[in-house]
Amino acid sequence: MRKELFLTCLAILLWVLIFMWLGRAYGNIDLWAVMLIGATLIAFFGLLGLPGGIAPDGSIKESRVRLAIAGSLIIIYLVYFGSVVYLDDSPKGVDGKTVESFAETMMPTLTNLLTVTISFYFGATAAIEVADAVSKKKKGNKP
Numbered sequence: 001m002r003k004e005l006f007l008t009c010l011a012i013l014l015w016v017l018i019f020m021w022l023g024r025a026y027g028n029i030d031l032w033a034v035m036l037i038g039a040t041l042i043a044f045f046g047l048l049g050l051p052g053g054i055a056p057d058g059s060i061k062e063s064r065v066r067l068a069i070a071g072s073l074i075i076i077y078l079v080y081f082g083s084v085v086y087l088d089d090s091p092k093g094v095d096g097k098t099v100e101s102f103a104e105t106m107m108p109t110l111t112n113l114l115t116v117t118i119s120f121y122f123g124a125t126a127a128i129e130v131a132d133a134v135s136k137k138k139k140g141n142k143p
Contacts, residue, residue, distance in 0.1 A: 001051050008046030012039050016079055032083065039079045044072035063125070070121040077114050080106065 019035035022028075045068075053064035084107060 004046070004050050008042065008050075011046065012042050012075060012079075015039055015042055020083065035083070036076055036079055040072045040076040043075035044068050047071045063128070066121050066124060070117055073114055073117050077110050080110055 015038045016035055019031050019038065023031035023035065047068040048060065048064060050064070053061055055061050
């Protein structure tokens with residue numbers, strides 16, 4: 001599992017570096033968007049494909065789907081935050097004019113989305129654990 005997780009992280013890092021460099025070299029904000037979307041997709045499917053995520057009946061476990069969603073949102077937040085902090089948030093376009101970005105308005109939105117998602121992830125995990133404990137307790141009380 002460590003190897004797959006390491007390869008997923010490496011793929012995300014390479015994707016971000018390539019498109020960050022291309023975005024700066026060509027001054028195109030669309031490449032920055034491709035960087036964010038690609039990093040999120042790599043994170044989602046990389047976490048979904050980690051070993052141990054398949055149920056005995058061949059379906060993907062619910063807990064793995066929750067992990068993949070929460071993990072991909074964390075990755076997009078970190079990549080977005082890093083690119084807003086360390087990159088120029090108003091790059092020059094092909095014609096030399098400044099391309100307006102939505103960096104200032106997007107950060108609070110992503111922060112709120114991440115807060116809700118993390119709360120849901122831990123709340124759903126706790127609810128499943130409680131439901132399993134109650135179910136086992138009821139099975140143990142039956143004669």
